[in-house]
Amino acid sequence: MEITGAQALIESLKKEGVEVIFGYPGGTVLPIYDVLYNEKAIRHILTRHEQGAAHAADGYARVTGKVGVCLATSGPGATNLTTGIATAYMDSIPLVAITGQVPTALIGRDSFQEADVTGITQPITKHNYLVKTAEDIPRVIKEAFHIARSGRPGPVVVDIAKDAQVKKFKFKYPDKIDLPGYKPTLKGHPRQIKAAAKMISLSKRPVIYAGGGILSANAAKELLAFAEKLNIPVTTTMMGLGAFPDTHSLALHMLGMHGTAYANYAVQECDLLIAVGARFDDRVTGHLPTFAPKAKHIHIDIDPAEIGKNVRADVPIVGDAKQTLKDLLEKVKSAGGTEKGKHEAWLKQIEEWKNKYPLTYKKEKSLKPQYIVEMINEITKGRAIICTEVGQNQMWAAQYFKYDNPRSFVSSGGLGTMGYGFPAAIGAQIGRPDAIVFDIAGDGSIQMNMQEMTTAVNNKLPIKIVVLNNCFLGMVRQWQELLYDKRYSATNLCNNPDLVKVARAYGAEAMRITKPEEVKKALLEALKIKDRPVLLDFVVHKEENVFPFVPPGQAINEMLID
Amino acid sequence: MRHTISVIVENKPGVLHRVSGLFSRRGFNIESLAVGTTDKPNVSRMTIVVEGDEQTLEQIIKQLYKQIDVLRVFDLPHAESFERELALIKVHANEKTRPEITQIAEICSARIVDVADDSLMIEISAEKEKVENIQKLLDKFGIQELVRTGKIALQRGSNS
Numbered sequence: 001m002e003i004t005g006a007q008a009l010i011e012s013l014k015k016e017g018v019e020v021i022f023g024y025p026g027g028t029v030l031p032i033y034d035v036l037y038n039e040k041a042i043r044h045i046l047t048r049h050e051q052g053a054a055h056a057a058d059g060y061a062r063v064t065g066k067v068g069v070c071l072a073t074s075g076p077g078a079t080n081l082t083t084g085i086a087t088a089y090m091d092s093i094p095l096v097a098i099t100g101q102v103p104t105a106l107i108g109r110d111s112f113q114e115a116d117v118t119g120i121t122q123p124i125t126k127h128n129y130l131v132k133t134a135e136d137i138p139r140v141i142k143e144a145f146h147i148a149r150s151g152r153p154g155p156v157v158v159d160i161a162k163d164a165q166v167k168k169f170k171f172k173y174p175d176k177i178d179l180p181g182y183k184p185t186l187k188g189h190p191r192q193i194k195a196a197a198k199m200i201s202l203s204k205r206p207v208i209y210a211g212g213g214i215l216s217a218n219a220a221k222e223l224l225a226f227a228e229k230l231n232i233p234v235t236t237t238m239m240g241l242g243a244f245p246d247t248h249s250l251a252l253h254m255l256g257m258h259g260t261a262y263a264n265y266a267v268q269e270c271d272l273l274i275a276v277g278a279r280f281d282d283r284v285t286g287h288l289p290t291f292a293p294k295a296k297h298i299h300i301d302i303d304p305a306e307i308g309k310n311v312r313a314d315v316p317i318v319g320d321a322k323q324t325l326k327d328l329l330e331k332v333k334s335a336g337g338t339e340k341g342k343h344e345a346w347l348k349q350i351e352e353w354k355n356k357y358p359l360t361y362k363k364e365k366s367l368k369p370q371y372i373v374e375m376i377n378e379i380t381k382g383r384a385i386i387c388t389e390v391g392q393n394q395m396w397a398a399q400y401f402k403y404d405n406p407r408s409f410v411s412s413g414g415l416g417t418m419g420y421g422f423p424a425a426i427g428a429q430i431g432r433p434d435a436i437v438f439d440i441a442g443d444g445s446i447q448m449n450m451q452e453m454t455t456a457v458n459n460k461l462p463i464k465i466v467v468l469n470n471c472f473l474g475m476v477r478q479w480q481e482l483l484y485d486k487r488y489s490a491t492n493l494c495n496n497p498d499l500v501k502v503a504r505a506y507g508a509e510a511m512r513i514t515k516p517e518e519v520k521k522a523l524l525e526a527l528k529i530k531d532r533p534v535l536l537d538f539v540v541h542k543e544e545n546v547f548p549f550v551p552p553g554q555a556i557n558e559m560l561i562d
Numbered sequence: 563m564r565h566t567i568s569v570i571v572e573n574k575p576g577v578l579h580r581v582s583g584l585f586s587r588r589g590f591n592i593e594s595l596a597v598g599t600t601d602k603p604n605v606s607r608m609t610i611v612v613e614g615d616e617q618t619l620e621q622i623i624k625q626l627y628k629q630i631d632v633l634r635v636f637d638l639p640h641a642e643s644f645e646r647e648l649a650l651i652k653v654h655a656n657e658k659t660r661p662e663i664t665q666i667a668e669i670c671s672a673r674i675v676d677v678a679d680d681s682l683m684i685e686i687s688a689e690k691e692k693v694e695n696i697q698k699l700l701d702k703f704g705i706q707e708l709v710r711t712g713k714i715a716l717q718r719g720s721n722s
Contacts, residue, residue, distance in 0.1 A: 118576060123587050127630045130575070147630060181572060181633045305624035308617065 005134030006031035006165040009098070012141035014041055015173045018069050020060060020430055021045070022053040026073020027113060028100025031165035045430060045459065048451040050077050052423040054084020055449070058093050059424030062410045063385055064431040065218065067094040067148050074100045075113030078159070079120065083417060086124040088155040090414025091239060092216055094148040095155035096141075097121075103163040104132045117159040126154030134167040139174050146177050151184030152303040153216050184302060188319030188327055196274075196298045196315045197331035203272035203296075205346045206232045209255065209284075212239030212413070213277015213301060219322035220244065220406040223276065226325045230332060231342045233350055235263040237278050238398050241409040246402040247382070252350070253359070256284040257550045258395045261357035264548070264556040266350055267292050276300045277321045280310035281414070290555035300324050357561065359399055366541040367516050369393070369468040373400035375519050376438060376466065379527065384436040385410060387425040389445030390418045391475035393468050395546040397440040419448025422465065426452055429461040436464070436527065443469040443496055446535075453506035456533040464526045465508075465535040467499055470542045478545045482560070503535035510535040564593065565619050566643065566715050569608040569626055570634040573599060577631045581608060584629065590614065590622050594647075594712030605633065609714045638715050645715040648685070649693045650675070654704035655682040663703060670696045681706060 003011070009032060013021070022045045025033045036044050047053040050072040057068030068088075072081050078099040088095040102111045118130045127147050129140045137160065144156040200206060214223050214236075220243050227234050227250050234244040235252035244251055252263040267273065273295040278284070285291040288310060299306075299313035300321060307316040317324055361370045373396050376384065382402045387410040388394040394411055403409050410428055412420040425439040439446075446467050456463055468474075473491040480488050503510035509529050513522045513536060526534045548559040571577045578597060585592050593611040600607050612622060619637060626635045638645075655663055660682065667674055667684050670692065676683035686696055690713060697708065 119579065122576070122580060122583055179630060182630045303628070305621065305628055308620060308624075312617075 001170070002168040003171045004031060004035075004166055004168050005137050005160070006035045008134060008137045008169070008171045009141065009160065009165070010035045010039060010042065011171060012138050012173060013069065016067070016141065016145045018042055018067070021069045021071050022047055022056040022060070022427065023071030024050045024053055024073070024077060026077045026100065028074040028102055028162045029071060029077075029165075031162065032071065032098075032100070045426075045455065047423065047426075047455045049449065050080035051083050051419070052426070052449050052452040052455060054081045054095070054097065055087065055417075055420050055423035056427035056430070056452075056455075057095055057097075058084060058088045059387060059410050059427030060431040061088075061093050061095055061427075062424070063407050063428040063435070065407065066431070067096055067145055068427065069096050069098065071098045072100070073113065074102055074117070075115045077113075078117045079115055082121060082124065085121055085155045085157065087412045087415045087417045087420055089124045089126070091412065092153050092212060093155065094153035096144050096148050097155060097157045099157065099159045100165070101130065101159045101161045104161045105163070107161065117157060121157045124155070125157050128157040129159065131158060131160040131164050134164045134169045137164065138171065142174050143177055143179060146179070147182065151182075185304070185318045186302070186320040186323055188300065188317040188324040192315055192317045193324070193327050193331050196317060196328055197335050199272060199296060199298060199315060200230065200274070200328075200332050201335055204343065205270045206230075206272040206274060206343065207252070207266050207270040208232050208234040209237070209267065209273055209275045209278055210234055210240045210243050211237040211276065211278025212243075213321050214240055214243035215406050217277065217302070217321035218406070219277075219325055222322050222325040222329075224248075226329045229329060231347070232274070233266060233347065235259070235267065237281070237284055237413070238411065239413040240278065241398060242403040242406045245404040247404055254398055256556060257286065258399065258546050258548060259556070260359050261548050261559060261561060262350060262353035264550070264559060265353050265357075268294075268555070268557040269349075270295045272296050272298065274298045274300070276325065277302070279306045285310065286550045286554050286556040361544075361547070362562070364541070365516075367514060367519070367538060369396050369470070369538070369540045369544055370400050371516060372466065372468065372519055372538050372540070373397055373440065375523055377401045379520065379523050380436055384408070384438055385428050385432060387411065387421040387428055387437065387439045389421040389439070389441045390416045391442050391445060391473065392478065392544075392546050393440050393442040393445065393474070395475070396468070418445040422446060423449050423452045425463045425465075426456055426459070426461060429463050430459070438464045438466055440466045440468065442474055443467055443471060443493055443499065444473045446499070447496070450502065453503060453508055453533065457507040460531045461533055462530050463533045465503075465533060467535065467537050468540050469499065469537050470540050470544065471496065472542060474544075475546070477543070478549075481543070481545070482549070483551065499535060499537045503533075508533040508535055510537065512537045512539065514539045563613070563615060565612050565614065566638040566640070566645065566713060567610050567612065567623065568636050568638055568715065569610060569632060570600070571606050571608060572631045572633060573604050573606045574631050577606070580629050580631060581626065584625055585622075588621070588625060590618065596712040596714045598714075609712070611713050638717055642719075643715045643717050645689055645713055646687055647690050647693050647713045648687045648711040649697070650709050651684045651686070651697065651700060651705060652681050652707040653684065653700045654680060654706060656680060659703055663700065666696065666699050670699070672696055
């Protein structure tokens, strides 16, 4: 039987197991929306802005591990997706973004709502396609999902000309993929694994530096076994939060610019740094030449280009984190490198740092943002999905909530996209309807995708939006305070709207909290609301700073502690 | 250091943009780039001359491999490769200068491919240095127009 390209697209998505699409209609995707009108197996979530759709698909992907799918029309629809696509690209999130394109006969003529989408998205996608014939749709969708989810995951854009959506053809979903130029290496080279095992056996002060790659590879269990068996402390990047339990005695928590002092000291003093699924980002390393100066480096990553990009690896291992950690542990074990009580002096030193430089803040009478995050952790017993915006809210959320479970922290790490958290929370809540989902936000960030409140209300999503409202673009203000002589240029947001009224206008619940003693009660009340979002406007201490803070370009042990 | 790399790609729309875009956004310098099809119609070969140290070269090769349409990448060691560049040079000529220009072309193993009243067109296929040399020699006559293909290269012998 012959079906249209648009029908073929939806059939192909079903073959890939897609259950939800986040999207926004428009002229060049009308044939696709016409098919979705009767579609039962795929739920379409209408956002209020294409950027919201991209972030929601990304948040959905992060909490479920599935490929997120978003859909938008040509031109402005597609360009509005780009911030979301770039966000997913920087954080290696599997995403398939489908865009309509003007009919093939109109391509290249500056037609209405035409944009060169494959050209625009080329630097921010793992791969992209312009589909001009209906017959190509099944193969392209098959390839797109394969590329998005395998190897180092990432976003793939599929731009489909309108006439290709309309044309009828005989649909058959391919069962094979033919991509001769794409063969990710999953298994680490035995010789390198042997070299790494030897290095680990000889090390006296090792540290594991784990990144988001642990989560993409679903390797948290293997990381835990590896660390416990070899008695090696673990620090995670912000993207790696949840990859190793924060409440574990070997946890050093986050490292880097706003990492814990003890994580940064441990990295600077270690004699072996085992990087797994992490990419030596500048927010982690600070001044690169002085990063981990006494350490040899083992670098495990599925992307060969990450190895040697920023830091030279003594032992490079290209492979999947899950498989490689398993293989490496076996190798160390068989070499007899797992005797009990290993690294005792080193762990004792770390314990001393932990006691001497704990993560802390000045507890004053005023409402402190850190305290709010601590209370969220307390009342949810650490069992919640925490989405964040970008800035101080993000760092406090990273520092003061204890992440014991993979895929429980959802934040724009690489791109640092303000306005990410709320739509991502929508995607997260749809992907995990059972979970308690928070968006920890600032008063700046929340206004960047506030329109998605409608999406959350319409879909009865009980997201808890915690606004740490300090009437400032807090992180920028902090830099201005510390590095620009307190010249608060364009960071004062005192003319914000009343966020409680705004939320209520959208049909959400909302409260304002001004005193520390009201925090717990308000949070408990928010948890009781199950059928709509609730915005908690916490009026917090205005000029609170995030510490520790490694000023840009400094070595990570040269941090300001308070 | 200058490196010549061969990039074997699937002959798909946009592949040149993918490769050139990668170079510009990662800050790698392209000195020249030549593209053409190979013996297989669905496969093209790009010969790219780049400037950079060993670490940069390694990153370039790894980043190129990440492109789905890139099938193979290899560094062509100068000593083991046969390298050529083609140039067409249109130079001012009159009765007086024509013999001298013809002689230069002959010495440089170049060919005269077009003759007009006031100009000569010279074709040279040679290594980069020789192309630059003839260009220098012809300069004093007044070069009207010049076009160079950029380097193409293949590894010698039965390898690759």
